[in-house]
Amino acid sequence: MSNTLLESSNQWIKSDLEDSKRTLQRHKLADRIATVVMSLAALLLVLVLLSVISILLYKGLSTISWKFLTSAGTFTEAGGGIGPQIFVSVYILFLSLLFTTPLGVGAAIYLAEYAKPGRLTTAIRFSTETLASVPSIVFGIFGAIVFLTIMGLGYSVLSGALTLTLLNLPLMVRIAEDAIRAVPNTYREASLALAGTQWETIRKIILPAALPGIITAIVLTGGRIIGETAPLILTTGTTISPNAQYSLNPFQTGETLAVHIWVLKIVGVPGLKDSQAVADGTAAVLLLIVLIVNIGAAYLSQRLQKNQRGAR
Amino acid sequence: MTQLQQNDNLLTKSLPNPELNGDLSPEIEARNFNFYYNYGHFKALNNINLTVPRHKISAFIGSSGCGKSTFLRAINRMHDRTPGTSSEGQLLFEGQDINAITDTTDLRKRVGMIFQQPAPFPLSIFDNVAYGMRLEAQRVPKSEIADRVEQALRAAVLWKEVHDKLDQSGLALSGGQQQRLCIARAIAVEPAVLLMDEPCAALDPIATLKIEDLIRELSQNYTILIVTHNMEQASRVSDFTAFFTIDENRAGTLAEYGPTKQIFTKPRDRRTEDYITGRFG
Numbered sequence: 001m002s003n004t005l006l007e008s009s010n011q012w013i014k015s016d017l018e019d020s021k022r023t024l025q026r027h028k029l030a031d032r033i034a035t036v037v038m039s040l041a042a043l044l045l046v047l048v049l050l051s052v053i054s055i056l057l058y059k060g061l062s063t064i065s066w067k068f069l070t071s072a073g074t075f076t077e078a079g080g081g082i083g084p085q086i087f088v089s090v091y092i093l094f095l096s097l098l099f100t101t102p103l104g105v106g107a108a109i110y111l112a113e114y115a116k117p118g119r120l121t122t123a124i125r126f127s128t129e130t131l132a133s134v135p136s137i138v139f140g141i142f143g144a145i146v147f148l149t150i151m152g153l154g155y156s157v158l159s160g161a162l163t164l165t166l167l168n169l170p171l172m173v174r175i176a177e178d179a180i181r182a183v184p185n186t187y188r189e190a191s192l193a194l195a196g197t198q199w200e201t202i203r204k205i206i207l208p209a210a211l212p213g214i215i216t217a218i219v220l221t222g223g224r225i226i227g228e229t230a231p232l233i234l235t236t237g238t239t240i241s242p243n244a245q246y247s248l249n250p251f252q253t254g255e256t257l258a259v260h261i262w263v264l265k266i267v268g269v270p271g272l273k274d275s276q277a278v279a280d281g282t283a284a285v286l287l288l289i290v291l292i293v294n295i296g297a298a299y300l301s302q303r304l305q306k307n308q309r310g311a312r
Numbered sequence: 313m314t315q316l317q318q319n320d321n322l323l324t325k326s327l328p329n330p331e332l333n334g335d336l337s338p339e340i341e342a343r344n345f346n347f348y349y350n351y352g353h354f355k356a357l358n359n360i361n362l363t364v365p366r367h368k369i370s371a372f373i374g375s376s377g378c379g380k381s382t383f384l385r386a387i388n389r390m391h392d393r394t395p396g397t398s399s400e401g402q403l404l405f406e407g408q409d410i411n412a413i414t415d416t417t418d419l420r421k422r423v424g425m426i427f428q429q430p431a432p433f434p435l436s437i438f439d440n441v442a443y444g445m446r447l448e449a450q451r452v453p454k455s456e457i458a459d460r461v462e463q464a465l466r467a468a469v470l471w472k473e474v475h476d477k478l479d480q481s482g483l484a485l486s487g488g489q490q491q492r493l494c495i496a497r498a499i500a501v502e503p504a505v506l507l508m509d510e511p512c513a514a515l516d517p518i519a520t521l522k523i524e525d526l527i528r529e530l531s532q533n534y535t536i537l538i539v540t541h542n543m544e545q546a547s548r549v550s551d552f553t554a555f556f557t558i559d560e561n562r563a564g565t566l567a568e569y570g571p572t573k574q575i576f577t578k579p580r581d582r583r584t585e586d587y588i589t590g591r592f593g
Contacts, residue, residue, distance in 0.1 A: 184431070186431035189425075193420055194497065196447050197417060
């Protein structure tokens with residue numbers, strides 16, 4: 001009696017053991033498949049990125065020369081020249097970031113450090129989220145109405161920079177707020193407990209600690225400024241006056257690199273035979289600028305983090 | 313109701329403790345102090361009465377959620393940051409009602425705090441210790457800062473280990489060193505009181521013993537209040553021990569307060585005895 005009971009229980013244990021072995025094997029297999037799939041996805045991403053870079057550079061590099069980068073193109077001569085466009089791109093980038101960064105970081109500080117949960121905060125959050133999903137050309141129309149007509153700025157670098165500021169604020173606020181929120185609460189409490197005011201705590205501890213994240217926000221915003229076309233066509237224009245090339249006057253019309261590509265490819269320049277080559281060259285320059293800015297920012301933010309953390 | 317009265321009786325029996333008087337002048341005093349979270353919906357502290365004497369170490373013990381830390385953080389108004397907190401009764405620091413102070417920086421200049429998680433700022437060791445002295449409220453002349461950084465690091469028994477790397481990040485230190493750095497940072501601004509919220513909870517035993525030695529050393533010049541889950545630590549380090557417990561409404565109350573030796577050898581309250589013997593097996 002007891003023997004059979006023992007046997008049956010032994011068998012039961014055995015089959016249970018087999019079962020769990022099989023489950024384990026199945027899990028191991030699933031783990032391996034998942035690893036392979038994820039690695040392939042990552043590899044694909046790298047391939048896409050590399051092919052974008054190599055194709056654009058392959059097509060564009062032959063056009064790029066010192067003359068191409070520094071002289072102004074004409075509508076009739078082959079070979080092009082995008083010096084003024086580079087200048088306008090950098091100028092609008094600088095001007096727009098000059099507005100976006102303090103406004104965006106200020107709003108992010110308010111939302112992360114001061115705002116108490118309530119209707120006002122919910123309203124602010126909701127409107128930033130909504131603005132973030134509004135198409136850029138709609139901002140262009142808005143900018144054309146407000147800055148060109150109502151404020152009378154006309155087609156100008158300033159109108160464009162202001163329009164892009166509106167376009168980019170939600171993104172800037174969102175990322176900067178996340179960066180500020182990610183600063184450990186222990187820093188805040190330690191600073192306040194030492195008789196620091198809230199503003200001292202923000203200025204001396206929280207902002208420096210959040211700086212790497214804020215730099216990321218600036219870079220992403222900058223990338224969008226460099227690449228944006230639609231709102232700029234409507235607010236800054238598509239031409240650079242020949243007697244105002246490299247002018248710092250913000251009330252001049254302007255044409256950025258991205259808009260230049262649009263003009264060459266979509267609008268067309270009938271007198272220019274090699275507009276395709278000039279567009280390719282411009283695209284390559286655009287890509288290189290974005291790459292350089294990104295690598296520079298990554299280096300800067302890494303160094304900042306290293307300085308803060310220190311070598312262990 | 314009868315239970316409540318019984319509690320009150322127990323409290324009055326153990327408080328105020330005659331042995332606490334004599335030459336011990338009060339630094340911090342709670343009188344019928346109640347504390348609420350969540351807009352008065354949750355009472356976290358019920359009728360706390362106790363007197364913390366100057367230049368002594370008082371340990372707060374009790375199970376989790378019994379209000380020890382809540383009480384500690386009420387002393388430097390750390391709850392001001394939390395929406396919906398309020399209090400009743402009196403909490404006095406040097407005879408002044410803490411909750412009547414309009415500028416909390418005035419209070420926090422005199423009442424420093426050490427947290428459970430060592431929290432050096434992402435700054436150099438020097439700048440960490442100098443941080444408090446450079447704040448508007450502390451008004452330490454620039455010329456004094458370097459000397460006082462050294463003094464504070466020496467007082468926190470960290471100087472020997474860091475004197476040749478003051479410009480390195482405070483985050484590069486070990487956990488125990490980080491906590492001593494935080495203590496140096498707190499005493500560099502010369503407060504009267506140090507609040508310590510489980511200062512050794514994140515440290516290994518050797519680092520813990522170093523901090524305990526330091527705490528004993530510091531009690532010559534500072535009034536120290538320490539919240540700890542470690543009862544051996546309370547018995548090793550403190551002069552007085554307050555045992556907090558939870559009443560029938562889940563509010564924290566003070567079951568017993570007295571000289572540490574007495575609390576640990578002949579507690580008057582049965583709950584204290586249960587807790588202490590339960591822990592020590």
